[in-house]
Amino acid sequence: MTNEKNHILVVDDELSMRELLVIMLEKKGYRVSCAESGTKAVAFLRKEKVDLLLCDIRLGDISGIDVLKIAKEENPHAVVIMISAFSSAENAVEAMNAGAYDYVPKPFDNAELILTIQNALDLKTVQQEKRDLDGEMSPRDLHFGKIVGNSPRMMYIYDMVRQVANTRTNVLITGESGTGKELIARAIHEQSDRKEKPFVIINCGGIPETLMESEFFGHKKGSFTGASHDKKGLLETAHKGTVFLDEIGEINQSFQVKLLRAVQEKSFKAVGDTRDLFVDIRIITATNRNLTQEVIGGRFREDLFYRLNVIEIKVPPLRERKTDIQLLAQHFLDKYSKEMGKQVTKISSYAIELLKKYNFPGNIRELENLLERSVALTSTNILLPDSLALSVNKKRWIEGVKDRRFDLDEVAHGVSLDNIMTEIERAYLEKALEYTNGNKNKAAELLGITFRSLRYRLEKLTL
Ligand SMILES: Nc1ncnc2c1ncn2[C@@H]1O[C@H](COP(=O)(O)OP(=O)(O)OP(=O)(O)O)[C@@H](O)[C@H]1O
Ligand SMILES: [Mg+2]
Known part of the structure; x- marks a missing residue:
């Protein structure tokens, strides 16, 4: 209290x-x-x-x-x-x-x-x-369009989005899975004077290699088996708008060459056509791979990398901007409460503290899923730690604690030392039992405590 x-x-x-x-x-x-x-x-x-x-x-x-x-x-x-x-x-x-x-x-x-x-x-x-x-909740401070968050790192990203929006510069967005790369790409499009024109997403990882060229550049009727009529490529459908090349790290070497030309000259040939098509497109790419590493490893062409990466927006993982957790959680709570016709209006401060301790390997997508499940499960109009614990994958929670980086500055927002200590204790006890295959005597030895003390702690933490 x-x-x-x-x-x-x-x-x-x-x-x-x-x-x-x-x-x-x-x-x-x-x-x-x-x-x-x-x-x-x-x-x-x-x-x-x-x-x-x-x-x-x-x-x-x-x-x-x-x-x-x-x-x-x-x-x-x-x-x-x-x-x-x-x-x-x-x-x-x-x-x-x-x-x-x-x-x-x-x-x-x-x-x-x-x-x-x-x-x-x-x-x-x-x-x-x-x-x-x-x-x-003044819109200016708390979010940027649909992007929720007011941590300094996100504010910096909003600035970059504003600055690049009305240029034709190619932008590479990097960050772990679920950090909001697509959302940021959309924000750039929506802030630009192309916003009335198409925003075309091409998921590079989802297109079979043999269809890459036809999907990107289009094809002429009869150019290959199954090409029963002319088809416009995705780049052409994006004319005057923005193309978002998602998972760019997935494209193979031979297609990288073709894409390089298209990106450089904003022109390409449809499969089976001899004419060059010219398009006016702004290209935004995204990847959760380390593209620099891919370039060094010879898997991604350096020239294409530099073409695409004129400006890089690095989206930080959620665990590095924990101050956004409360806003994001409230945002998803409102969203799912409304969607499910429930009256869940608030998250208890203690539940927020728990969320801040988790390291969210799946980032915002994972937080969103967690809130969706929690809203579905809760029977009270305030989301309590219990309803979170019910829906969270316990094992990963523990993993999160183990990976937890100690951010001592968190103390500025208030922490629960008791909870922190309990979690550290729990993580060490589990690890010791894992190493000793559940042998409590040996585990106690590894931890430098007596058997009785170990037993007491296990009971206390209901392990
Ligand atoms: N800052 C944010 N505010 C509100 N919603 C967000 C935010 N960031 C991400 N989301 C939501 O989280 C989900 C994942 O975001 P998004 O698809 O943009 O991530 P991503 O980085 O493209 O992930 P992946 O690499 O797995 O494709 C989406 O439902 C998105 O709307
Ligand atoms: Mg994505």
Whole structure:
């Protein structure tokens, strides 16, 4: 819980009551301040920020309702709970209308009062998070067209997209699978003055070698068995628009030569034709291979590589921009909640923390699938860690932990040290058991702990 961060102001003219409340609340980990009169409470509220105000209605001087009103003026998001021995419906209604969260009659049940306070503060946190999100949701800051994310690395990519959009420069987009290369290619097209013209995707890995030429350049009727009529090539259909050559690393050497000419001269011959066709196209390519390595290994022509790679946009893997996880998760949550006709509106902060610990080898595509499954499985309107754990592939999660790079700067956003330690412990225990084929004595030895300690830890982690 985040109790210790919450600051509560107790206002009551009766010393014994103040003392009781202070002891009770401090025991729960809250930071508590006191005021013995309405005037002192007001002075306090004007100089310090409180999360919750617990205020008696009858004070020696000004009324508790006035303190409530001033508290709301000073900090509209503060939670106010009014307490009174002279409980009357009238007082309650007045207090609620003035913005009190609740009205508690004296004498109150201690446990119940604590629960009311806890619930009020939880609600406040949820509302705050929602406000943060709404506030942040100004389209400019949070996404770029359909691309969600505002990490510095993505902002840099948006800048590049803007800069190259209206040129004819060939762009190579590199990055692991599922990082959003296609989305970025589309964004370049949509930002360019070609946006009304076709955006043609050619999946180089999906075309049989024998059909490459005909698919790219077209063919004349009768030029080969099965060519029953003239067919336009994909490059021609993209005239005046953009061609996106996906998985460019997959094309073979002989076709690389032909493609080089087409890219260089923006002209080519259809299969079985003698005439040259000229097209006005902007070429964007993408690959999840390391093309430089392919060039060094002699599998990819250097001249073609330099033609295509005039500008390179490197899309970072999700694990290197974890600050985008919350936005992306919320984006996919909204998407699938809507699609499935569910009312899942929020992801618990703890679930987000779990997601940030996973290293997402499948990047955003994997996060999207994970959220889709989680939304399908959840029965509550807030996505809790449980519904994530249900749908995530446990083994890969552990792999993720093992590969986890320790990003100490994460601490700036708040981390759970306990969770981090537990995961490290779990990963080491599993590894030790793997090495020893499940022999607990040997595993304990490898880990430098006693057998009893190992057994205790295994039970604790339910391994
Ligand atoms: N920043 C993002 N914001 C929102 N959705 C995204 C983002 N990045 C990727 N996606 C979504 O994730 C999925 C994978 O993205 P995309 O197909 O562009 O990845 P890719 O890099 O081309 O992957 P591959 O190399 O496997 O082809 C798509 O459904 C895409 O819409
Ligand atoms: Mg792709």
